[in-house]
Amino acid sequence: MSAGDHPLRLPGEHSPFWIRYPLDIRQQLRALAKQRERVLLWHGPEASIVSSVLAVGNQGDLLLDVGPDARTNERLLGQAEVLLTANLDGVDLQAPIGPLQRATHDGLPAFACAAPVRLHRLQRREFHRMSLPAGHKVRCTLPVGTPPQPVSVELIDLSLGGLCLVDPGWPGLLLHNGAVVHGCTLTLDALGEFTTELEVRHVETQTSRSGQVRHKVGCRFGRLTARAEQLLQRCITQLELDRRALSG
Incomplete structure (x- = not known):
């Protein structure tokens, strides 16, 4: 899926809310994992699964929870790019990730992928003070x-x-x-x-x-x-x- 075809279309490259510094991206993702916040993994224009960030590696690589439906999980594994969306303390997060690969976490199935190279972080208020x-x-x-x-x-x-x-x-x-x-x-x-x-x-x-x-x-x-x-x-x-x- 191309993020440009998604109803939650990613903002343009000139948006001031893009985070591209790897350490800052890892901090946001680790906060999601620590607080066990729900994330959505989008694999189609109106198709997503509920997931969570299980672990974030030293290089920002991710382990994500899989969905309950095996066919949907296979569909996600077949995507070149998946859109991850979440909300952290009232802040909307969006990041293109992928491709996803099969992995395990604590003996259970999981998705793995490399660190996202950018993450869009937008306060609900345009300019949060x-x-x-x-x-x-x-x-x-x-x-x-x-x-x-x-x-x-x-x-x-x-x-x-x-x-x-x-x-x-x-x-x-x-x-x-x-x-x-x-x-x-x-x-x-x-x-x-x-x-x-x-x-x-x-x-x-x-x-x-x-x-x-x-x-x-x-x-x-x-x-x-x-x-x-x-x-x-x-x-x-x-x-x-x-x-x-x-x-x-």
């Missing part, structure tokens, strides 16, 4: 003054579409609705950094019980390069995995 925990290593600097000097700002959350920061109240830095700040740099821990522009979309004023006032500024990224989108996707994936590990 990931709150940044204390001690995170995501940094944002804005240019301030003449000549401009990079100054760090406090970040509240991050998404593929933008971020939320705290207005530091520097003279000359006007963060009001519609303002565009050029030359902003985002450093994503050890993953790398990129420079973009930020467009202010909303400003929210908060007053604490002690009377302290702060302004939360929601910003949208300007047009990002493919590399920047990939770095953001990897960073958000890692933040979610770290959060899940702490809460589990």
Whole structure:
């Protein structure tokens, strides 16, 4: 089956939600296995079986549960490509895999296949905001003054579409609705950094019980390069995995 013929047609190559880094793909698949989440293996336009990820090897190779019907299992084994779909904590996952081969797991029949080379990971909300925990290593600097000097700002959350920061109240830095700040740099821990522009979309004023006032500024990224989108996707994936590990 070609994934392009499937009703859950895979998104285009330019979607920012593709994960192609092998370690990140393995982490997603191992989370499916650990949480024993149900996955679907599609072998026709409207034909699928319910399966699960039994094990993920060091290279990302998969062991998957077989279905109850022998003829359907044979049909899956005859496909050059199978579409795996799943939902992990409200996030839709899709990955083309295959071909499948016969295997065993704990003495029972199973499917085996090589690691998928790409996995599409899409939040139910188009741009899910990931709150940044204390001690995170995501940094944002804005240019301030003449000549401009990079100054760090406090970040509240991050998404593929933008971020939320705290207005530091520097003279000359006007963060009001519609303002565009050029030359902003985002450093994503050890993953790398990129420079973009930020467009202010909303400003929210908060007053604490002690009377302290702060302004939360929601910003949208300007047009990002493919590399920047990939770095953001990897960073958000890692933040979610770290959060899940702490809460589990």
